[in-house]
Amino acid sequence: MEREVKLAAAPGYSFPTDLLYEDLTCLHNQLKELTTAEKLRIRAGYWDTPSLAVAQAGYSLRSRFMNDELVLTLKGPAPEAQLPEAVAEELSNRAVVTSSFSGLWLRQEYEAVLSTGSAGELVPPTEAELALLALPARLERWLNQLLPDLALHGQADFTRLVRLAAYEDLQVELALDKGQLLGLWGAEQIDELELELKNGPADKLNRLAADLLRTHPEWRPGTKSKAGRIAELNSSDVLIIGGGAAGLMAAQELLQDTAVSRIVLLEKTPCIAHKLLATGNGRANLSNRDLSLCHYHQVEPLPDWLETVLTPDHLHRPFEIFDRLGLALRAEDGRLYPYSMKSQTVSRLLQESLLNSRIKVVTGERVQGLLPYRGNADSHGWLVNGSQATYLARQVIWASGGQSGAGSYPDTAAYTSLTALGHHLTPLWPGLTPLCSPDVPEYMAGERVRGTLTLSACQSASPLRQSEGEVLFTAYGLSGICTMDLSFYCGKLLQEQRQPLLRLNVCPEYTEAQLYDHICQRRQRLPQAAAETALWGLLSEKLAVLVLSQALPELAQKLSPAANSPKLTHKSRRIKAKKTRRPELISRCGLTLQDLSRRQIQQIARQAFSLTFSISGDRGFEQSQITCGGIPSTEVKPQTLESVLAPHCYITGELLDISGDTGGYNLQMAFSTGCLAAAAARAALRARANEDKHEHDQT
Ligand SMILES: Cc1cc2nc3c(=O)[nH]c(=O)nc-3n(C[C@H](O)[C@H](O)[C@H](O)COP(=O)(O)OP(=O)(O)OC[C@H]3O[C@@H](n4cnc5c(N)ncnc54)[C@H](O)[C@@H]3O)c2cc1C
Known part of the structure; x- marks a missing residue:
């Protein structure tokens, strides 16, 4: 287990380079020098997979040239690390000691010298090199699986001044690191002092660090490891x-x-x-x-x-x-x-x-x-x-x-x-979408009308929502802005397994009495005209038929035209060399305007305010503009x-x-x-x- 305290330089402060060369009383007056300071040039590479499997498990894998020696190190896990199941199991029996104050680091460390000689390229470790770390079996197997994907995630390039010192019955290695960390987004300075416990009681290391921090206000606990800082840089x-x-x-x-x-x-x-x-x-x-x-x-x-x-x-x-x-x-x-x-x-x-x-x-x-x-x-x-x-x-x-x-x-x-x-x-559910209705006859496809559309939950329920504007009839139901604006609530009702019902008022500017009069006047002028023309002058021919068929359901069967035989046909006539199309009405229901009773006229007038369509569904996300x-x-x-x-x-x-x-x-x-x-x-x-x-x- 590696136990060390990191001390970082406060912003605007830099540890003096000769800190470790000077009389150690500058660190703490009870600290005794055991060795003279040695200067090391360190170049380290941090390895991980593209999905950061190593870091995610709480580890850091590093190879570094220390002067000319290549050393491979695996550190981990940090106290709150999330381990992969296999690794967690392996480590579950070990107590992970938490730090007594920030800046104290306790890490499991596995280290092996890979080669000595001249410093070269940083390359990912091999299986044989990992074996030198003498890892617990499952940890080694897990790392071996990651080997093919390992890539360099960051580098550290710094000089280390290092010496051994004694503090009462404690032996500590003091290391002053100065240099640079390199990550994906740029570089960051390394300026930190590490006190690694080599021998003696751990709590004394804490006390020493606390003393140092108290007496050096420009120092602060180093709460970030180099690997952690690289992660932040990335x-x-x-x-x-x-x-x-x-x-x-x-x-x-x-x-x-x-x-x-x-x-x-x-x-x-x-x-x-x-x-x-x-x-x-x-x-x-x-x-x-x-x-x-x-x-x-x-x-x-x-x-x-x-x-x-x-x-x-x-x-x-x-x-x-x-x-x-x-x-x-x-x-x-x-x-x-x-x-x-x-x-x-x-x-x-x-x-x-x-x-x-x-x-x-x-x-x-x-x-x-x-x-x-x-x-x-x-x-x-x-x-x-x-x-x-x-x-x-x-x-x-x-x-x-x-x-x-x-x-x-x-x-x-x-x-x-x-x-x-x-x-x-x-x-x-799909929103701002056309709606499907079995109550829209095929012959209505392509018709447009401006009106008021009202949504309710079922035949008798009170209106939930209203929208005004253009309604477009389609082969499957209703579309147009007015319909789409109600699709949120229609969809919500369908989600709740309730039957949405739309009522369309195609003459919102008129009163029922005015429509009644309109039909009566037509009946007076053209008593022989087909009943389907009752609302001509106000509505399109097809819409007039739709109103009639909903108003007089007993005639609906006769009124709905067969697929290839439109109810309203046109006969061409040549008048003054111009091709004019004049409608010739064939009444499918066999009624003329004069056959309509007062009650039937009232029903037709009323129906124009309340064409009714039950909604069976929508046209799916593909044809919707938004997701509700x-x-x-x-x-x-x-x-x-x-x-x-x-x-x-x-x-x-x-x-x-x-x-x-x-x-x-x-x-x-x-x-x-x-x-x-x-x-x-x-x-x-x-x-x-x-x-x-x-x-x-x-x-
Ligand atoms: C045909 C059509 C016409 C519309 N017209 C209008 C209009 O005129 N006015 C209006 O107000 N609204 C309109 N809308 C609705 C409007 O476009 C959306 O409400 C709005 O775009 C939503 O914005 P958003 O950024 O949340 O999502 P989006 O605009 O859908 O953007 C999401 C982006 O994230 C990307 N993405 C999705 N999943 C992932 C992932 N896992 N990883 C990485 N990237 C991902 C997508 O490719 C997409 O580029 C229309 C919608 C449609 C379909």
Whole structure:
């Protein structure tokens, strides 16, 4: 077991290089020199697999040239390390002693000299070299399995001044290290003093270290091992999963803060911002002038949640960023679009802004999972497993969207990963999607009507939701903006095994009495006209038939035309050399207007206000614009969007169980939540830096 105390230099202070050459009383007046100081040049390489299997198990594997001697060392486990089952079992009988104060290190150490001679290239250890460490059998087997994947994860290059000293009945090796650590994101200084126990009682080492810290205010406990610091060097400040609306806006927000330097964005497709291209029929309806919160829907409504997330400032923030990017906007019926009316303009600007920025964008990298990183006792964060590599990150922003959209390769990695961390997942269903109804006759396919659509749970239930606008009849049911806006609640009813019913008022500007009069006047003028024409002048021919067939169900059979024989035919006639088409009506039900009773006219007039369609389902995620449901908003702090279960992990955009209406509300939600999470991640990094500083000031 290696027992040592690390002492680090406080910011702005550097251990004097001749510290160990001088009279040792400068360290502590009772410390007696046993050997003279020796100077070593050390070059070390730290080995791990792409998925950081060694560090994840709490170990560090190092080979180092010390002057010309090559030494292989395996250290571990740190007290709170998570071990693979086999290794954990091997070590379960050993007591792992926790440190009595920070800076004290207790590690299992296995070491072997591999060669002597001249220093050469750092290469991963071989099986034969591992055997020299005399490891417990299972530990050795486990490491042997990792050998083919081992790669250099970081290096340390430093000089060590080392000497042996005595303190009462204690023998300690004093080592002053000065040099550099090299990791993926750059380099960091090594300036530390190590006191390794060689002989004597361990508690005295603690006392000596405590004394030294008390008498040297510019020294502080070294709570980070070199391997741990390399892990931090390899770790990004913020890692964003998903290069869609939320992820790209989070990236923009982070770019505003130069203090956040290491930002990684992982996107599984070959190109970021690809989904934006498809939005708004290629025009990208980015937002809306009316951003009232009634346009958003939560699976389990939570008072004040939306108000906290979508404050006026948070709603406005993405547009400050767009403004900075030079994106001009225009409004059409309250909907905001890029001025060019092309979604490509937005995606190009977002892509362009990341080129040559300090954000490292990795495309074609599908994130498969996320684990808390506890490889070393002193480093913490998230281990993000991608399809190509594993990434370490202090803060993670999930922005991987939902399941919707054609060709968007639905991905459940976020759901699986977040539920593994303790999150729940509400039922998911397609939103902003056409709906299927057995009550829409085939002949209606392609018809459009403006009206009011009301949703209720069953025939007798009171209305749940209403929407106004265009309804499109299709071969399978209903579509159009008006229908799509009710799809959240329709889907919710279907999830609850309740029968959704839509009622369509096709003459919202009229009263029943006015419709009644309209039909009566037609009957007076054209008593022989077919009953199907009762609502001509107000409604399209097909819609008039649909109203009649629902109003007089006893005639419905006759009214529904056979597939290839439309009820309304046209006969061509040549009038003044012009080809004109005049409708010639064949009444399928055999009734004329004069045959209609007062009661039947009343029924027809009433039905125009309440065409009824039972909803049997939707058109699936492929044809939907959004995914309803997701990670419950109750499990995310509304001020920051940080998970309440997984600290420093933020959940944004369509992953959450919030759905917006058509009209730009969903992109707005994705943009705003991306900004909010990124701002919170920035604040958390700053808070951590301040904590470190405060800790230092206190020591
Ligand atoms: C056809 C269509 C038109 C639409 N039109 C509009 C509109 O005009 N206005 C509007 O407001 N809303 C519109 N929407 C909805 C809107 O696009 C979404 O609500 C919004 O894009 C959600 O943003 P997001 O960032 O949460 O997810 P997305 O935009 O879906 O982005 C998620 C990104 O993460 C990536 N990803 C997924 N899983 C992983 C993984 N495991 N690892 C790495 N990367 C991953 C995806 O490839 C994607 O690039 C439309 C949707 C569709 C399908």
